[in-house]
Amino acid sequence: MMAAIAAAKNGANVFILEKNERVGKKILSTGNGKCNLTNLDFSLDKYHSTDNRLLGDYFDRFNEKSTIAFFGECGLMLKNKSGYIYPSCEQASVVLDVLRHMLDVLGIKEYTEAGVKEVKKIDDRFVIKTVDREYRADRLIIACGSPAGVSNKDKNMPGISGYDIAKSFGHKIIDVLPSLVQVECEENFFNSIAGIRADCCITLFDENKAIARENGELQLTNYGISGIPVFQLSGLISRELNSGKKLYAVLDFMEELDEEAFAEFIKGRIHSFRGETVENYFLGMVNKKLCSLIIKLGGLKPSDIVSDELAEPVFMASLMMKQFVVTIKSTKGIDSAQVCTGGVSLCEVDRKLMSLKEDGLYFCGEILDVDGKCGGYNLQWAWTSGYLAGTYASLE
Ligand SMILES: Cc1cc2nc3c(=O)[nH]c(=O)nc-3n(C[C@H](O)[C@H](O)[C@H](O)COP(=O)(O)OP(=O)(O)OC[C@H]3O[C@@H](n4cnc5c(N)ncnc54)[C@H](O)[C@@H]3O)c2cc1C
Incomplete structure (x- = not known):
């Protein structure tokens, strides 16, 4: 026209x-x-x-x-x-x-x-x-x-x-x-976090190289990831997958803290939650459903008590709030794009x-x-x- x-x-x-x-x-x-x-x-x-x-x-x-x-x-x-x-x-x-x-x-x-x-x-x-x-x-x-x-x-x-x-x-x-389409991921845990919307910084990696980054409201779904930042990355994802690349994305739910500040924050929190349950330690940092998944993926139980012995695994699990890795399987099809x-x-x-x-x-x-x-x-x-x-x- x-x-x-x-x-x-x-x-x-x-x-x-x-x-x-x-x-x-x-x-x-x-x-x-x-x-x-x-x-x-x-x-x-x-x-x-x-x-x-x-x-x-x-x-x-x-x-x-x-x-x-x-x-x-x-x-x-x-x-x-x-x-x-x-x-x-x-x-x-x-x-x-x-x-x-x-x-x-x-x-x-x-x-x-x-x-x-x-x-x-x-x-x-x-x-x-x-x-x-x-x-x-x-x-x-x-x-x-x-x-x-x-x-x-x-x-x-x-x-x-x-x-x-x-x-x-x-x-x-x-x-x-x-x-400008949704992205499907390999992991089988997405059902447990479907429905979460959270501000997030998404970095797309090809092997070990960061190739693109987007910020905005991420939507977690039962098949993978969606929302504006995912849409913005999706064309690149389509092209890279089409050329045979293996991709993964790192989701940062704590983008307001840089890595050093985040590590300091986590150490301080572990210290102040000593004697409390792991569930209470995670409560209030990110979406509850995500906390439960992180506890599970970190090999912890919600009822575990934060202690000197558990300080390391709790620290490692906490890092997932800043570096939550998901493996890209495909984009949704042209009909959805x-x-x-x-x-x-x-x-x-x-x-x-x-x-x-x-x-x-x-x-x-x-x-x-x-x-x-x-x-x-x-x-x-x-x-x-x-x-x-x-x-x-x-x-x-
Ligand atoms: C759900 C959705 C939301 C979108 N929202 C936005 C937005 O908010 N902002 C934005 O910038 N973009 C948006 N887009 C993208 C935007 O609509 C397209 O990029 C734009 O319409 C492309 O214009 P076009 O004229 O090239 O093609 P089209 O608008 O697709 O028009 C092509 C026309 O050619 C006709 N045609 C095809 N083959 C033949 C044939 N053989 N003979 C005769 N006629 C034929 C088709 O029937 C069609 O009417 C959106 C797209 C979708 C699907």
Whole structure:
């Protein structure tokens, strides 16, 4: 829609082919139905892509301020929640309505239930076959998104994937994997701590090397870990597991104390709880269910008495509050994910988002190998790339 609007504003005659019964359905589920459409805290490290230098070049030309200005011009009032930008009415459906209104104002035709089945270039024009019709166009923008979060019903609508269209023009597709998704762990104790939500610092390790770190509210579930910090790490986890790496994560529930201060604190606490039960020693430090598990994993019993003899095992068990190790098994699948990492490589498009394989063919949005963190960054990429692809496609 953004690409269509940008192209039509430049005077192009534009139409949209959409395989669903209506355009823009994914927008409706964004931001828990409120649509977090961009974020004022922009930096390139919020993104993963094939080429972050080229990515920066796109954002230099259309960024979060441009998004705010664009929606302002469309008449959408916005709300700033600590940098996270939402429509003031907090209704994702209104964002879609406003975009559709713009399509209407600009005379852009929407063909729905028009899943593309084949695209060919014949005599310098694109011939696009849908289920029941054939369309011709001088320029073609592929904005087919990713399979993340698509319902089974929509998945079964006729039409091939955007990746297959790209492949038919000689593009290579970087492995499409789930991102912004929950993570399953190997350990069999998760049932006992499911439901806990706790502020936590998560460090991801590949062998003995820390490769990423995130803070925020962790959610422990019966299969593993979830919550924003886990989502933020999940794209990297998908890619690393896909390349055969073995990963584990260290959960720090005591991030406000550095290691030295924590060790001092623990020693002092062991001293002051001498003669009391291990259960009472742990009580009040972290979530109760986690205390019980740590006592068990530490080879202790709740009724054990803190004593000189037990000082060492109690100390070692206590360290788990700062270094709780979990082994990563997999991420949840693409159906559970908000976005996908992978897609059409940025190495195969130019500054105008035109294919380096086929003149007049453009890409925008999630079909490209660009994925952002949670917080409005993926829609920002959709707006940025849509605006640029639409603008350049109409200028060429
Ligand atoms: C639950 C959920 C919550 C999210 N929340 C946020 C959020 O708050 N903020 C944020 O920034 N991002 C969020 N995202 C991510 C964001 O929605 C996507 O990154 C964004 O929608 C991608 O835009 P797109 O135009 O590239 O693809 P899409 O929005 O997926 O649109 C692609 C369109 O192409 C159509 N299509 C596919 N194949 C064909 C074909 N062969 N023929 C015709 N049409 C076809 C599809 O039906 C679809 O309508 C969320 C995603 C999910 C699933």
